[in-house]
Amino acid sequence: MPHHQYVLTLSCPDRAGIVSAVSTFLFENGQNILDAQQYNDTESGHFFMRVVFNAAAKVIPLASLRTGFGVIAAKFTMGWHMRDRETRRKVMLLVSQSDHCLADILYRWRVGDLHMIPTAIVSNHPRETFSGFDFGDIPFYHFPVNKDTRRQQEAAITALIAQTHTDLVVLARYMQILSDEMSARLAGRCINIHHSFLPGFKGAKPYHQAFDRGVKLIGATAHYVTSALDEGPIIDQDVERISHRDTPADLVRKGRDIERRVLSRALHYHLDDRVILNGRKTVVFTD
Structure with missing residues (x-):
């Protein structure tokens, strides 16, 4: 057979x-x-x-x-x-300064756990930020951005997506909010990792928000990007129990581990055609 x-x-x-x-x-x-x-x-x-x-x-x-x-x-x-199933999707990785999700995705790709073709690594920070990384043959692009250059920066990313025939964009702790136009353009083919268990603690410093509320669980959420900030259809989530002894730094440290595994799992589900959109939600056929 x-x-x-x-x-x-x-x-x-x-x-x-x-x-x-x-x-x-x-x-x-x-x-x-x-x-x-x-x-x-x-x-x-x-x-x-x-x-x-x-x-x-x-x-x-x-x-x-x-x-x-x-x-x-x-x-x-x-x-x-x-x-x-032998056809591998082309994936572009966007990252800022936190590199743990990027490192995990590249490792899983290199050992064959993620069936994809990385087209580029794009960052709003220079290559020197990742001096300890071996990107191999994956092209690296530095596209700096501020409030006055956002439109031009997103145009450059959009052009690169088209040029490389990228199928999926992954925001691997890319700490920039995409414009409504960019979000609409990437609908259903852009995955973000949010360092919180959505729908709670949206926006900046969610671990500090969680600490201030005295939570006993922290988590992370991988979701498709939409124009509504951190409200796109959820693909995967995970949590870890904490205690009153944990400081904000402890929460950040533990959160990094949750983020990397949640994002990689969501990426795997997407690459293996296990995610189907269902309005504001998803149906995920797990392994």
């Missing part, structure tokens, strides 16, 4: 016959289902599905499978995507 795999994700208004139509199409086109996950959101009345499959009886080009499935998708009013 061929090992080449494809992944299909879809969402549509819920009705009878969706699973049957998908599985019948794959069977009639000589495909074998390797993994299937589905979810019916009874509140919104929408159905979500992720299917991994490969050729069982015959190899059919992906373009032909897409064309054939388009007929079924139209019948059920589906939003859908079908992709070759």
Whole structure:
């Protein structure tokens, strides 16, 4: 049996016959289902599905499978995507001075845990800020920014995204607020890590806010970027218990560990087609 795999994700208004139509199409086109996950959101009345499959009886080009499935998708009013799992998405990493998330992503990419192609590392701080880093062949770009140059800086980033054919932008502790125009342009393809357990403690210094409130749990949130600050659809979150003995510095230190693992996990879910948007929320089919 061929090992080449494809992944299909879809969402549509819920009705009878969706699973049957998908599985019948794959069977009639000589495909074998390797993994299937589905979810019916009874509140919104929408159905979500992720299917991994490969050729069982015959190899059919992906373009032909897409064309054939388009007929079924139209019948059920589906939003859908079908992709070759061997095709790696191109990812651009934006970072400011905190480098722990960047380091973690690059490590996981180098050991093969994150299936992607880094197109560039972009920072509003100079290359010397990351003097201990080995970026290898990944190009580094320094795009400084202030309130008077934000439009020009974002235009330069946008041009670089187009030039490198970047599929996904990751804000790996990039401490700049994207404009509404930039956020809209990157809708559904820009992931941010917020160093707080949203929706609480938004904005600057969330760990200090948490300390002032005497919280017993701290956390981090990875979400898609929208024009509403820190309110985009959430992909992943995690927490860690703390005590009255922890200082703000302790919270920052512990928070760094939460941030890096939450962002990398969210990035993995996106790269592996495990995230489907559901209005202001997401459906995440975990491993």
